[in-house]
Amino acid sequence: MPETFILIPGRTSRQGTTLNEGKYTDDYKDETNTLIASGDDMRRLGIADGDLVRMWNEVGSVVLPCKSASAGEMPSGLLFISYGPTSCHLMKAETHGSGMPDSKGMDVFLERVATG
Amino acid sequence: MSVAEQTQESTLPSLTIVKDAACTFCGCVCDDMELTVENNRITKAKNACVLGKAWFLNHHIDDRPDATIKGQPVSYEEAIEYAADILLNARNPVTYGLSDTTCEAQRVAVAITDWVGGTVDTTTSVCHGPSGMAFQGVGEVTATLGEIKNRADCVIYWGGNPAESHPRHFTRYSLTPKGQFLPNGRKDRYAVLIDVRKTKSAKAMDEFIQIKPRCDFELIWAMRALAKGVEVGPEIEQKTGVPLAQLQALVDRMKTAKFGVILFGMGLTMTRGKHMNTEAVLSLARDLNKFTRWTAKPMRGHGNVTGADNVVSWSTGYPFGVNLSRGYPRFNPGEYTTSDLLLRGEADAAMIIASDPMSNFCQQARDHFVRIPTIVLDPKLSESAKVATVAFTTATYGINVAGTAYRMDDVPIYLRPAFQSKYRSDYEILKAIETRIRERQLAAS
Numbered sequence: 001m002p003e004t005f006i007l008i009p010g011r012t013s014r015q016g017t018t019l020n021e022g023k024y025t026d027d028y029k030d031e032t033n034t035l036i037a038s039g040d041d042m043r044r045l046g047i048a049d050g051d052l053v054r055m056w057n058e059v060g061s062v063v064l065p066c067k068s069a070s071a072g073e074m075p076s077g078l079l080f081i082s083y084g085p086t087s088c089h090l091m092k093a094e095t096h097g098s099g100m101p102d103s104k105g106m107d108v109f110l111e112r113v114a115t116g
Numbered sequence: 117m118s119v120a121e122q123t124q125e126s127t128l129p130s131l132t133i134v135k136d137a138a139c140t141f142c143g144c145v146c147d148d149m150e151l152t153v154e155n156n157r158i159t160k161a162k163n164a165c166v167l168g169k170a171w172f173l174n175h176h177i178d179d180r181p182d183a184t185i186k187g188q189p190v191s192y193e194e195a196i197e198y199a200a201d202i203l204l205n206a207r208n209p210v211t212y213g214l215s216d217t218t219c220e221a222q223r224v225a226v227a228i229t230d231w232v233g234g235t236v237d238t239t240t241s242v243c244h245g246p247s248g249m250a251f252q253g254v255g256e257v258t259a260t261l262g263e264i265k266n267r268a269d270c271v272i273y274w275g276g277n278p279a280e281s282h283p284r285h286f287t288r289y290s291l292t293p294k295g296q297f298l299p300n301g302r303k304d305r306y307a308v309l310i311d312v313r314k315t316k317s318a319k320a321m322d323e324f325i326q327i328k329p330r331c332d333f334e335l336i337w338a339m340r341a342l343a344k345g346v347e348v349g350p351e352i353e354q355k356t357g358v359p360l361a362q363l364q365a366l367v368d369r370m371k372t373a374k375f376g377v378i379l380f381g382m383g384l385t386m387t388r389g390k391h392m393n394t395e396a397v398l399s400l401a402r403d404l405n406k407f408t409r410w411t412a413k414p415m416r417g418h419g420n421v422t423g424a425d426n427v428v429s430w431s432t433g434y435p436f437g438v439n440l441s442r443g444y445p446r447f448n449p450g451e452y453t454t455s456d457l458l459l460r461g462e463a464d465a466a467m468i469i470a471s472d473p474m475s476n477f478c479q480q481a482r483d484h485f486v487r488i489p490t491i492v493l494d495p496k497l498s499e500s501a502k503v504a505t506v507a508f509t510t511a512t513y514g515i516n517v518a519g520t521a522y523r524m525d526d527v528p529i530y531l532r533p534a535f536q537s538k539y540r541s542d543y544e545i546l547k548a549i550e551t552r553i554r555e556r557q558l559a560a561s
Contacts, residue, residue, distance in 0.1 A: 006329045008312060010383075011281040011417075013166055020141070020170035023475065023498070060479070073314045078329060080313060085475055093478040098249065098390045099241035099437050099453025101478055105329055105387035 002109040003045065005037075007055070007079045009087035009104060032084025035066045037110075038074040042066065050116030055079070057108045060089045065116050079110065130155055137532045139164055140216070140419030140514035141171035143524035144282050144289070151534045158515070158534055165283035172515070177537050180497060180509045187502075196545070199467070199506045200552040202489040206465035208441070209234035212454040213471030214428075215243075215421035217493075218519025218531065221542035222420075222427040225469055228550045230431075231557065233441040235463070238424040239471055240436040241453040243382065246391035247414045248425065248435040249449055250398055253391065257401045259377060259411040260525045261288075266295035267409075270373035274310045274397065275332065276381020276415045279317040285415070286320055290379060297374070306369060310335070311383060325366070328357040333389045335363070336396035342367040343403050371407040378412040385414075416524035419514065423522035458484045467491040469542055470510070474499035491549075493542050508545050511537035519543070 018028035035053060047053060053066040064086060074080060081087050083103075090108060091101050130153070137149040139161075151172060152160035161172040183195030190198075203209050211229040214222050215238055229236040240248060264271070271290050278285040286292055291307055298304035309321045310332075318324040327335055335356045338348045342364055353359045370376055378401055384393040397412050404410035416422050425435040432438045434447035437454075450456055454473065457463040458481035465488055466473075474482055475498065485503070492504035501507045511517045516537035520528050 008329070008383075010277060010313075013280045013283070013316075016141070016167040016281070017170035020167075020174040022174075023496075075312070075326065075328075078312060088476050088478070091478050093455070093459045093480045095450055095453065095456055096390065097450030099237075099245045099449040099456060100386060100390055101242065101455055102388065103242070103386040104383065 002111040005041075005077055005079045005108055005110050007081065007087070007090065007106045007108045009081050009083040012082045015082040015084065028084070032082045033062075033064050033086045034081070035064055036069045036074065036080040037066055038076050038078065039068045039071070040076050042068055045110070045112055047112045048115070052113040052116055053110055054113045055090070055108050055110050057090055057092075057106060059092055062086050062089055063113055079108065132535065134532055134534050137534060138514060138521065138529050139168040139171060140521055140531065141167050142282050142419060143416030143422060144284055145419060145521050145523040145529045146284055146288060147529050153534045156535050167283060172534075175512065175515050177516070177539070178496060178509065182509055182539065184504075184507045186505060192540070195506050195508060196548045196552055199491045199549050200556060202465050202491055202505065203228065203232045203234070203467065203549070204553060204556060206232065206234070206489070208457075208463055209465040209467065210454055210457050210463040211236045211467045211469070212473065213239060213469040214424040215239040215418035216470035216513065217420065217542040218513050218517060218521065219420065219423045219427050219528070220519045221469065221513075221546055222424055223431065224543060224546040224550055225467070226428060226431040228467070228546060228553060230440045231550065231553050233443070235437070235439045235441070235452045235454075235457060236428060236432070237438070237452065237454045237457075238421065238428060238436045239418060240421055240425055241449065242455060242476070243417055243421060244385050244394075244414045245436055245449060245453065246385040247380075247394045249391040250394035251435075254395050254398050254402065256398055257405060257411050258413060258526075260527055261290070261523065262527075263375075264377050264411075264413075265289050265293050267297050267375040268295075268377045269298060269304055270306050270308075270370060270376040272308045272310065272370075272376070272378045273317060273321075274378055274380040275383020275387075276379065277311070277313075277315040277317045278379070278381075278415060279315065279320060281381070281417070282415060285379075290377070291320060306373070308366065323366070325358055325362065328355070330388050331356040332384055332387070332393045333396050336393070336400055338363060339367050340396070340400050340403055343371060343400070343407070370404055370410070373408055373410075376401075376404065376408070376410040378410070379415050380412065381415045382417075413525060420521035422524050422526055423520065423528070426522050426526060455481050458482075463488060465489045465491075467493075468500055468504075469493045469546070470495075470513075472498040472500045474503060493545055495539070509539045510545065511539045511541045513542065517541040517543075
């Protein structure tokens with residue numbers, strides 16, 4: 001049974017700099033298509049640094065590499081990804097009367113797919 | 117260009133120094149850039165942060181047609197006529213984007229939307245739109261970044277990571293600079309980060325408070341209670357992850373500060389609770405004014421998203437998501453916001469200025485976007501420009517185009533361009549569309 005996590009997309013320095021280099025550059029795609037998880041969660045799920053994982057919810061599904069967060073950065077149960085096309089692929093349409101879709105704090109499932 | 121100094125003869129490769137240029141990549145709009153321009157490339161960007169350097173040094177002018185219709189190059193005049201056709205024939209067109217263009221262009225975009233009875237919305241609706249709703253709900257105790265620099269001895273960053281998203285905010289405005297009433301700069305300030313993730317910003321703080329996801333509202337409400345002397349139970353730790361004693365100590369410190377500010381990010385607006393979260397923060401700042409001086413400001417992202425709020429507000433009375441179809445403005449987020457208009461299939465045409473909904477919107481909204489006639493103005497061949505019915509290649513504001521942008525604290529900054537682009541500005545194109553629409557409307561009447 002895959003575990004549920006809370007996904008937080010957000011800005012990073014590299015996301016900002018590579019955005020200026022171009023949305024179609026390898027660096028931008030790499031930055032916005034890499035998942036960051038806590039070391040504890042990765043060990044528990046048998047995910048090594050760079051392994052491919054599948055992350056999905058009722059909106060969509062993505063397969064991407066997973067890397068370990070720095071020590072103390074992320075609590076267990078939380079995932080982080082640089083804001084971009086991949087995170088938007090999982091974004092729900094509902095705005096709850098605000099105009100703003102739930103772009104942070106998305107419920108997602110996660111499982112290991114393959115060695116990176 | 118009055119601010120530029122030509123340092124060599126025109127027969128030699130051109131070298132221009134542009135002083136006091138403004139960086140429009142993020143909402144800080146730092147206006148102390150010194151740009152070195154060689155042969156239409158910016159080769160140095162003195163004073164720029166890592167994001168600003170990437171913004172300036174990577175800037176180049178694409179070699180694309182001035183305009184296309186359905187992907188085929190056409191004359192500028194044909195494209196203007198076709199764009200006017202689209203907007204005049206639509207029953208419910210939406211104008212969207214606007215956060216990466218000048219206020220002068222934003223003003224014309226609002227006017228066009230008014231002439232054709234459409235909806236004008238900006239990227240605020242998927243950024244700090246909930247904050248805009250909260251301002252209307254409970255008001256805003258505000259301050260400029262200058263006041264924060266000179267006075268704020270207690271600074272709380274909530275749900276944001278300025279070290280990476282606004283790299284010079286700490287050093288130019290809110291944390292390390294010496295101020296009129298803070299002669300020792302950083303030593304005179306107490307700084308706190310409240311976030312679900314221990315980001316790089318945490319290293320610059322005196323205190324980091326790690327909150328459980330989706331518990332911002334509960335934590336803020338508990339702080340409001342503590343500030344008013346209402347008892348809060350120790351179970352607040354189980355709910356939010358923050359021990360009561362730590363929370364009490366923070367509130368006590370806030371009440372005894374001389375001037376405090378809460379700088380909040382999209383960790384509040386993009387997550388569950390949205391405008392309720394920001395209403396709570398604004399209310400907390402308001403409450404604390406019974407004891408001392410407190411303010412709250414959103415950390416705005418795009419270079420002129422604050423200008424978009426200002427221009428749409430002083431044009432229509434509302435900051436975003438404004439429908440003008442009845443001849444007077446109606447504001448209703450969730451109904452007149454672009455993501456909703458597209459995903460419900462209500463918009464029958466769209467004009468996008470300097471934004472890329474095909475990259476950032478939900479799939480249902482994207483699906484509808486490609487079904488309707490669209491006009492896209494963008495310096496780059498974005499995903500939205502690729503599928504646009506009419507696409508205009510534009511000059512980049514701030515680098516190639518002069519004008520006005522508003523800093524995140526609602527202070528207008530004049531933009532000094534580094535060099536000219538061969539493409540037209542958003543303002544020129546929008547003005548031409550507006551002119552053509554009015555000519556045809558007047559002829560028809």
